[in-house]
Amino acid sequence: MNDLKIDDLRSLSLGDRAALIDSYAKSITVPPQIKPSLQTTYQRATAIKPLLLDYCREQITADRQSNSVLDRQNQSEAIAQKCHAFAQQFIDSIPSLVRSPRQAAENPKNLYELCGATLFTASNAISRSLSTKMGQLWEDLAKISPYTISPEKDFGIKITGIDIIIFEVGQTNPIFTQLKTTPGTLTGSQKPRSQEELAIHEFSLFAAAFCLGTWNFSSPTIPRACGQKFWSKIGIEYELVEDSIKTMILDIEAAYLAFQNGQ
């Protein structure tokens, strides 16, 4: 079968793109060392590989033609806008995150609720939800760059263990990337899984949006990058990300305090 081409996908909806990719993927032979749970993933990755570079080049060309986000000012605005939208959405969800003291007392779901520690109950619920949702935000911010491809947002397919595919500025190899919040995010018990998921791709990267804490992931073959080292690969300035995140989190905290006082 011929390789899948970018023109084959161009006019299709996300769902149709996924269906076409999977129809190609099915006929791809999987090397015996790939474990069963990753076989489909391997086939999908192999199916889209031939068109990734062209797809990325088109994004870069399109970006150049209008206000390029690689320009510092445009980039700053794009990042701030995404963070602001995220904050808005999260702030709106705060009332639903905090259970009333009465509810918590009647049917406690964790130790803080059992003890009636309202401050801990609320801060725990909010910070956990926030950190979970921010995981998505890093992908959204990375997608600002034309050097980034999202299997889900661009093709409608899920590639296990891969959040984004990047091309380093000026390079032509697609790098299959797992993006976390911090180097320490991965727990020891999850390490073998990440290792397996990344190892099936010729070029892969274990990345963290911020360089906070120490690495929990090490591999002889899979490189790591955090903070500035990661963002610069896709042409985004780390300081702009950090600035926007500071504002965003402080805004969210202020909104929570206002909510609490208003209750």
Add this chain to the structure above:
DNA sequence: CCGACGGTATAGGCCCAACA
């Protein structure tokens, strides 16, 4: 028959303790 609901499995987030 279908949608609501609830339980289960899985993945993602963070932190910490033990160990080499």
Add this chain to the structure above:
DNA sequence: TGTTGGGCCTATACCGTCGG
């Protein structure tokens, strides 16, 4: 000191059941 294993909470997908 870096690696590894474990624990807890949240969100989501999936699936079987139940009631309208």
